[in-house]
Amino acid sequence: xSDIRQLYQRIIIDHANYPHHYGKLACPDFVRTCRNPxxxxxxxxxxxxxxxxxxxxxxxxxxxxxxxxxxxIMTDTLIDKTVAEATQLIQEFQKLLLGQHITTGDLGDSxxxxxxxxxxxxxxxxxxxxxxxxxxxxEWGKRSGQQINFSK
Amino acid sequence: MTIYNHLAYLDNASTTPVPQHxxxxxDHYYHCEKVNVHRGMYKLANVVTQxxxxxxxxxxxxxxxxxxxxxxxxxxxxxxxxxxxxxxALSHLQPDDEMIVSVLEHHSNLVPWQQVAAKSxxxxxxxxxxxxxxxxxKQLTKMINRHTKVVSLAMVSNVLGxxxxxxxxxxxAHEIGAVLVVDAAQAVAHMPIDVQKMNVDFVAFSGHKMxxxxxxxxxxxxxxxxxxxxxxxxxxxxxxxxxxxSATFQPAPLKxxxxxxxxxxxxxxxxxxxxINGIGYPSIxxxxxxxxxxxxxxxxxxxxxxxxxxxxxxxxxxxxxFNVEGIHAHxxxxxxDSVGVAVRAGHHCAHPLMDFLRTESVVRASVSFQNTIKEIxxxxxxxxxxxxxxx
Ligand SMILES: Cc1ncc(COP(=O)(O)O)c(C=O)c1O
Numbered sequence: 001x002s003d004i005r006q007l008y009q010r011i012i013i014d015h016a017n018y019p020h021h022y023g024k025l026a027c028p029d030f031v032r033t034c035r036n037p038x039x040x041x042x043x044x045x046x047x048x049x050x051x052x053x054x055x056x057x058x059x060x061x062x063x064x065x066x067x068x069x070x071x072x073i074m075t076d077t078l079i080d081k082t083v084a085e086a087t088q089l090i091q092e093f094q095k096l097l098l099g100q101h102i103t104t105g106d107l108g109d110s111x112x113x114x115x116x117x118x119x120x121x122x123x124x125x126x127x128x129x130x131x132x133x134x135x136x137x138x139e140w141g142k143r144s145g146q147q148i149n150f151s152k
Numbered sequence: 153m154t155i156y157n158h159l160a161y162l163d164n165a166s167t168t169p170v171p172q173h174x175x176x177x178x179d180h181y182y183h184c185e186k187v188n189v190h191r192g193m194y195k196l197a198n199v200v201t202q203x204x205x206x207x208x209x210x211x212x213x214x215x216x217x218x219x220x221x222x223x224x225x226x227x228x229x230x231x232x233x234x235x236x237x238x239x240x241a242l243s244h245l246q247p248d249d250e251m252i253v254s255v256l257e258h259h260s261n262l263v264p265w266q267q268v269a270a271k272s273x274x275x276x277x278x279x280x281x282x283x284x285x286x287x288x289x290k291q292l293t294k295m296i297n298r299h300t301k302v303v304s305l306a307m308v309s310n311v312l313g314x315x316x317x318x319x320x321x322x323x324x325a326h327e328i329g330a331v332l333v334v335d336a337a338q339a340v341a342h343m344p345i346d347v348q349k350m351n352v353d354f355v356a357f358s359g360h361k362m363x364x365x366x367x368x369x370x371x372x373x374x375x376x377x378x379x380x381x382x383x384x385x386x387x388x389x390x391x392x393x394x395x396x397x398s399a400t401f402q403p404a405p406l407k408x409x410x411x412x413x414x415x416x417x418x419x420x421x422x423x424x425x426x427x428i429n430g431i432g433y434p435s436i437x438x439x440x441x442x443x444x445x446x447x448x449x450x451x452x453x454x455x456x457x458x459x460x461x462x463x464x465x466x467x468x469x470x471x472x473x474f475n476v477e478g479i480h481a482h483x484x485x486x487x488x489d490s491v492g493v494a495v496r497a498g499h500h501c502a503h504p505l506m507d508f509l510r511t512e513s514v515v516r517a518s519v520s521f522q523n524t525i526k527e528i529x530x531x532x533x534x535x536x537x538x539x540x541x542x543x
Contacts, residue, residue, distance in 0.1 A: 003490075004486070004487055004490035004537075004541065005541065007486065008483070008487070008541045008542070013541065013542055017478075017542075038498070039482055039497070039498050039499075039513060040498065040499050040506075040512045040513055041482075062512055063480060063482070063512070064480035064481075064482035064483050065479070065480060065483045065542070066482075066483070119486065121486070122482070122486060125482065
């Protein structure tokens with residue numbers, strides 16, 4: 001049996017209890033809500049993209065520690081990144097959840113979710129916020145005339 | 153008895169384990185006599201048909217129905233309720249007619265009626281529960297009126313564990329000519345069901361929640377109602393005479409059992425009834441109560457735990473839902489899993505009830521008589537561990 005503290009590491013508990021960039025943005029360029037129908041967890045992301053840079057990224061949500069901490073750590077990871085960088089990081093994060101080898105070190109604290117693969121019932125919780133941002137990037141692509149698709 | 157490899161299985165409201173005897177009966181069918189029912193001319197086909205129909209008789213006796221033809225085999229509670237909704241209610245509802253369910257219904261006793269309301273132009277009304285999770289009888293009495301055609305209620309709530317006495321409700325429904333449908337999915341493994349004593353019109357339950365296999369269930373209906381009720385599936389087995397343009401149907405219950413039925417499932421259901429009868433409801437209820445009492449007294453002692461519904465163990469028929477302050481239900485369930493305790497966390501297919509309780513999700517521990525006090529204590533250890541992790 002996997003040690004449960006591998007999942008609930010201190011950093012995850014701290015982010016769950018004291019999330020970063022929590023709350024609505026006054027004038028976001030993009031708002032996207034994702035919901036996990038199995039468990040009811042929701043994450044709404046508020047994004048401002050200036051030219052092609054994630055200027056601001058906030059979230060609000062409801063749900064388990066994994067989904068909320070993942071959103072919080074994700075905001076730390078993605079703010080100030082370009083859309084291209086964020087796109088790559090999202091793909092890296094998807095690989096991380098699948099237990100695949102990842103190349104960049106830019107995922108920052110989000111690498112703690114690499115342990116999720118030992119808890120298959122919780123992978124979707126960790127992925128929720130990242131789904132929301134990938135939807136935002138696809139929408140950004142549409143608005144700026146580029147085709148960006150994530151495999152989901 | 154812990155069946156699943158040292159897992160304290162406290163998710164019996166989802167589905168119960170099956171005893172060896174049930175597995176043996178199913179195994180025997182597949183290994184030695186896998187033939188179809190109701191059609192073969194060879195002896196074995198007749199033997200299996202007899203067994204299959206014997207289970208119908210057994211179910212009738214089990215719920216005290218006076219005629220085995222009042223027993224329809226279905227794929228489960230959801231299927232049974234859909235049959236009543238679309239085979240009976242839809243053809244009996246005029247625009248302006250009403251149906252009543254309660255706020256604590258499982259989605260399978262809510263969504264079919266929503267659909268019937270939408271299709272018929274009728275109206276679905278929702279009766280509330282009180283702070284202890286008991287049906288608001290006053291509101292229900294007011295709600296039942298001459299437009300009411302169907303009242304459909306859970307006998308035991310899958311979230312709060314509260315039990316509803318159907319007798320007085322049946323009487324009120326019958327006074328104005330409505331039918332009372334009972335969702336007995338959560339009741340059947342924990343208390344005897346007597347359809348004549350309750351005098352209810354339809355009863356639905358699932359085999360897999362009463363120590364039987366998945367994919368089989370029962371719909372009981374009063375004879376005259378089953379006669380009026382239309383089949384919702386058509387094809388082989390259910391017909392009487394067929395021309396290329398039309399068909400007449402068998403009488404109930406066969407008109408509702410189109411196609412090759414779940415023969416192994418039905419035989420397994422029969423074995424599950426034998427199993428329950430062998431233990432006996434008095435013993436089952438005694439053990440259930442001891443387990444729930446221990447669970448409630450432990451949880452009541454933890455000031456950071458909120459129990460939903462009644463504070464009294466007597467009001468929880470094998471089901472207790474709760475939350476731990478500051479920790480999401482899913483995190484509790486994952487941490488309990490890590491100490492070998494299986495519970496369910498989530499909305500439990502009861503979104504309206506979650507809204508009513510002002511929460512998104514709850515942790516649900518549900519026992520069967522096979523559980524032990526030690527397993528309950530293990531759950532409490534897990535909750536303490538969760539508190540430590542989240543400190
Ligand atoms: C009260 C209640 N009704 C109906 C159902 C649906 O049963 P099934 O999924 O076996 O059709 C359940 C199952 O959880 C239930 O608890």
